[in-house]
Amino acid sequence: MGLTSTASAASEPYGQYYDEYSTVVDVTEAGADNSGDESITPVLDEIRDDDTLLVFPEGRYYMDEQFRFTGFENFGVVGENATLVPANYYDFSGPNYRLFRLGVSYSPGGRLRFEGFDVDQTASNTGIRTIEANVSDRLEVRDITIHGQHDSGTWGPGLFNITDSDGTGIVERFRAPDGGAWINDTPTAGDRWRGPSGIVANQNVGTLEFKHCWLGAFPDNGLYAATGSGKIIVYGGLYQNSNGANVRIGGRGSEIRWPTVEIDSTRPEDRSQRGIRIENGRNITIHGAAVENSSPEATSHAVSVMNTCESAWIEDTRIELRGDDVNHGIVLSPNCGGVTVVDTTVTHETAGGYPFWIQDSDNTEQILAEGLTITGQSGDAEGFRDGIRCERDNCRFNNIDVAQPGRSGVDRNAIVNTASEVTVYKSDLRASQYPFLDIGTNTLVRNSVLQSTGGQEAVCLYASSTSPAFKENRLVEGIRDFGASDVTTWSNTYE
Known part of the structure; x- marks a missing residue:
């Protein structure tokens, strides 16, 4: 033989x-x-x-x-x-x-x-x-x-x-x-x-482990490893233009490290070209990923944390979204577990959308963003005009930098909060409309700098805002209050 x-x-x-x-x-x-x-x-x-x-x-x-x-x-x-x-x-x-x-x-x-x-x-x-x-x-x-x-x-x-x-x-x-x-x-x-x-x-x-793999545009996901109970490791590689999701991962302790995801082409049949989608597991890590989307469908989020993801850690990740349609950056689904986002940058240059969207939820496991940078000029198409949309209780933002100057003069907000027990600490918020808009409960903003580049106040409080507190901040042009209750301000500076 x-x-x-x-x-x-x-x-x-x-x-x-x-x-x-x-x-x-x-x-x-x-x-x-x-x-x-x-x-x-x-x-x-x-x-x-x-x-x-x-x-x-x-x-x-x-x-x-x-x-x-x-x-x-x-x-x-x-x-x-x-x-x-x-x-x-x-x-x-x-x-x-x-x-x-x-x-x-x-x-x-x-x-x-x-x-x-x-x-x-x-x-x-x-x-x-x-x-x-x-x-x-x-x-x-x-x-x-x-x-x-x-x-x-x-x-x-x-x-x-x-x-x-x-x-x-x-x-x-x-x-x-x-x-x-x-x-x-x-x-x-x-x-x-x-x-x-x-x-x-x-x-x-x-x-x-999938190491240094390269997948072009497939109709039903690029790398699809979402429903097994084991550990999936994605290391490096290039994933491009697939419908559904380019990297779709689940499992226990799974890791996505240093891949590049590029979406720069959309076929007529494509309906959603998500960058990275994580689900059906816990302790899933995304580290060092680069997601670039210049051909977005409206649901082609850069990173999707799905309802069945029990916990996730996103670190040192770079997201760039560009184009003439609405698109979102990091999207946390309503029933996902606790998520931490660390040292991550979202450059958002689309017609509208949220660079970071924490969707409305009854789940109170903490969402923590630390060292998050959001930048870029975006529009307000379909009303999506906030840098961070926070709709979930027990979120904390430490040392984040959010700039939302707005595309072609549109009004953008840095953070809009509709939830309870939300903290912003040592952060820099700038926006063409309001750096911080609150309609939630028991919000704390501390040791931060808030400035509107459009001549508005640093903070806008609606009547439904209850017990917000602002301590030791620099609030350029002060606070605009439409009837919030139990407002606490302490040792702030106003210009």
């Missing part, structure tokens, strides 16, 4: 792996065609075996049916400048969903390696799931690059799950930059909703 001895391993591109397997097979020596003319799946079916590494030398490998192997303990597939060439949708035999199905949920593999392949789906009506893997112990997938749009309407290029809570996996440099076509532009029009996601990992129960 074309066995390669470990004695010659040092000269092979993947020779460092050979000692991990009892058998190493050169697939061409076993009869696989590397000219791209004949399907290799029958050969793979013949030579598959446990504790075996299949090596694909340089060449083109045509596949017109699925290769399936489950229940193995140790298996590997590696390419050496190898290109997989899937048949088009009409010529693909049997389940036209996948090239490689390695492990299933009820019979997973133990350890799996899959590395080093280009996938040529530049021909029309191609696009097939390159690999679907369910592994219990250890998954390693690296250096998979898919060329051409996924335009067959079948499932998207990758699905990965760790099936054991102690298992681990890494998917590194998995790249599908050309994205996928909407379902109605494919041979399977009408068969599915919207179309494929880029990568799916919704049944993961272990620890699974």
Whole structure:
């Protein structure tokens, strides 16, 4: 079957792996065609075996049916400048969903390696799931690059799950930059909703890392790993222009670190191109992310913390929103748990919207923003004209800097508060209308500087404002009071 001895391993591109397997097979020596003319799946079916590494030398490998192997303990597939060439949708035999199905949920593999392949789906009506893997112990997938749009309407290029809570996996440099076509532009029009996601990992129960991956525009999410109970780690990578969400993550203790999310193109079918969406889990961290949206749909929030997210930490994240439509920055859904936002910048240059929107809620777990900077000139389209819209009790803002000068002379507010037990401390608030507008209860603003750049008062209190307190602040032009009750002012300066 074309066995390669470990004695010659040092000269092979993947020779460092050979000692991990009892058998190493050169697939061409076993009869696989590397000219791209004949399907290799029958050969793979013949030579598959446990504790075996299949090596694909340089060449083109045509596949017109699925290769399936489950229940193995140790298996590997590696390419050496190898290109997989899937048949088009009409010529693909049997389940036209996948090239490689390695492990299933009820019979997973133990350890799996899959590395080093280009996938040529530049021909029309191609696009097939390159690999679907369910592994219990250890998954390693690296250096998979898919060329051409996924335009067959079948499932998207990758699905990965760790099936054991102690298992681990890494998917590194998995790249599908050309994205996928909407379902109605494919041979399977009408068969599915919207179309494929880029990568799916919704049944993961272990620890699974996606490192330096690249996904283009898919109709139904880019990286979709939101419903498993395990830990998802996203490290680096580029995620662009997907509908739904570009990075959609759940799980316990999941981490999103240093990715770049770019939304600069919107197709006619796209309805929501959220940057990062977190849900179905707790202690989810976003650290060092960059989200840039210059082609916003109205619901394409930069960061969405959904109702099912029990707790989250957002730190050192940069958000830039630009364009001629309404859009919001960080949006906290009504029933989400406690959220902390630290050392994060939102540059907001849209027709309207809230850079930070804490939605109305009966949940009183604390929302804390510390070192948050909000800047940019935005409009007031559809009435969304506040830098921070605070509608939830027990929020605290420490050392924040909010500037809302307004686009083309419109009136913008820095903070509008409708909630109770809200504190602003050591912060700098500037706005073309009111730096702070209160219709809530038991608000405290302390040791802060508030100034309207439009000649208004620093603070506006409506009649429904109850027991607001202002202590040791610099309040330029003072307070405008429309009948608030039990107002406390102490040691402020007025100019």
